[in-house]
Amino acid sequence: MSTPTNGFRLSGVGSYLPEKIITNADLTASMDTSDEWIRERTGIGQRHVGGTTSELATIASRKAMERANVGPEDIDQLLLATTSPDFICPGTAPEVAYQLGLDCGALDIQAACSGWVYGLIMANGLLLQGMKKILVVGAEALDQITDYTDRNTGILFGNGAGAAVVETDESRAGDLLSWDMGAAGEYVHILYAEHGDVLKMDGREVFRQAVTAMQRSAGNALERAGLTAADIDLVIPHQANVRIVEAAWKRLGFSMDQTAMRLEETGNTSAASIPLVLDKALDEGRLQNGSTVMFLGFGAGMTWACTIVRWAGETR
Numbered sequence: 532m533s534t535p536t537n538g539f540r541l542s543g544v545g546s547y548l549p550e551k552i553i554t555n556a557d558l559t560a561s562m563d564t565s566d567e568w569i570r571e572r573t574g575i576g577q578r579h580v581g582g583t584t585s586e587l588a589t590i591a592s593r594k595a596m597e598r599a600n601v602g603p604e605d606i607d608q609l610l611l612a613t614t615s616p617d618f619i620c621p622g623t624a625p626e627v628a629y630q631l632g633l634d635c636g637a638l639d640i641q642a643a644c645s646g647w648v649y650g651l652i653m654a655n656g657l658l659l660q661g662m663k664k665i666l667v668v669g670a671e672a673l674d675q676i677t678d679y680t681d682r683n684t685g686i687l688f689g690n691g692a693g694a695a696v697v698e699t700d701e702s703r704a705g706d707l708l709s710w711d712m713g714a715a716g717e718y719v720h721i722l723y724a725e726h727g728d729v730l731k732m733d734g735r736e737v738f739r740q741a742v743t744a745m746q747r748s749a750g751n752a753l754e755r756a757g758l759t760a761a762d763i764d765l766v767i768p769h770q771a772n773v774r775i776v777e778a779a780w781k782r783l784g785f786s787m788d789q790t791a792m793r794l795e796e797t798g799n800t801s802a803a804s805i806p807l808v809l810d811k812a813l814d815e816g817r818l819q820n821g822s823t824v825m826f827l828g829f830g831a832g833m834t835w836a837c838t839i840v841r842w843a844g845e846t847r
């Protein structure tokens with residue numbers, strides 16, 4: 532079954548990491564851990580902190596809009612995926628839209644680490660409704676809800692933002708080949724933060740559920756696109772733990788050579804992680820027109836989402 536679209540291209544991508552860094556070595560001052568343990572068990576070497584979600588989102592968005600060669604008047608909708616909004620109320624998207632000078636709807640998506648991929652799928656729906664250009668942003672100030680003295684969670688999370696301008700493509704050179712999206716609320720208590728509190732996590736259970744969700748979602752998206760793992764030129768998975776990716780890849784048949792990672796540099800930046808990797812993959816020339824790329828997210832909720840895109844967007 533083909534996926535309804537009006538063509539789909541990411542015409543400009545941008546990202547931003549705040550300057551301040553907490554290394555694994557820094558963490559050993561506040562918790563009983565070691566650089567070696569964190570690298571071996573997670574693949575993380577450092578995380579960036581500082582800035583608010585709206586500040587980080589605005590910087591990444593400006594870069595994406597510049598690369599797409601669009602002005603604020605061209606954007607028909609802002610979708611901002613975040614699990615660490617500036618305020619509980621209102622959403623963070625209106626502030627970002629204001630900073631960017633947009634004149635359109637602006638809405639937060641709270642689907643934890645899957646949020647940016649949820650946003651791509653929502654953007655396709657809005658493009659089908661007649662919109663032409665959607666700004667899809669993932670931005671997080673996770674340092675607001677992370678306890679950097681707790682070795683269970685403090686080793687994992689950091690701040691960052693990534694953004695893409697998503698456009699229709701009448702030529703269909705760029706297209707959304709398939710998508711998958713899901714949620715399982717029975718797992719809410721394996722990763723959550725209550726009002727005014729920090730993230731709490733059952734790490735082992737999150738690990739297990741994440742592997743299952745990735746296998747299921749990627750499998751569904753491949754089947755719907757009529758593709759196999761070997762047909763995908765580049766997979767960009769959510770960056771939580773390299774061992775989660777390796778475990779999921781065993782059954783899916785992906786190789787790490789097909790996979791873009793940025794975990795060592797960023798830690799887990801939740802909704803920002805996939806566009807942060809995408810920006811780096813473009814810098815490295817890993818995407819060409821015609822490339823097939825998979826974006827695969829999973830996170831608290833549990834939520835998960837996957838898209839397969841035929842790339843005809845920005846290349847560098």
Ligand code: COA
Pocket residue numbers: 563564565568569572573644682683686687722732733734735737738741771772799829830831
């Ligand atoms: N530093 C050093 N030792 C640690 C540690 C740390 N930060 N955290 C736990 N340990 C110890 C434990 O106490 C335990 O010691 P023991 O064997 O003496 O009892 C041992 O290391 C193994 O603990 P375990 O909890 O089984 O480790 P793990 O391999 O499952 O790794 C996580 C823990 C959190 C890194 C891992 O479970 C994980 O990444 N889960 C998914 C989390 C995630 O991705 N969340 C976001 C999803 S979007």
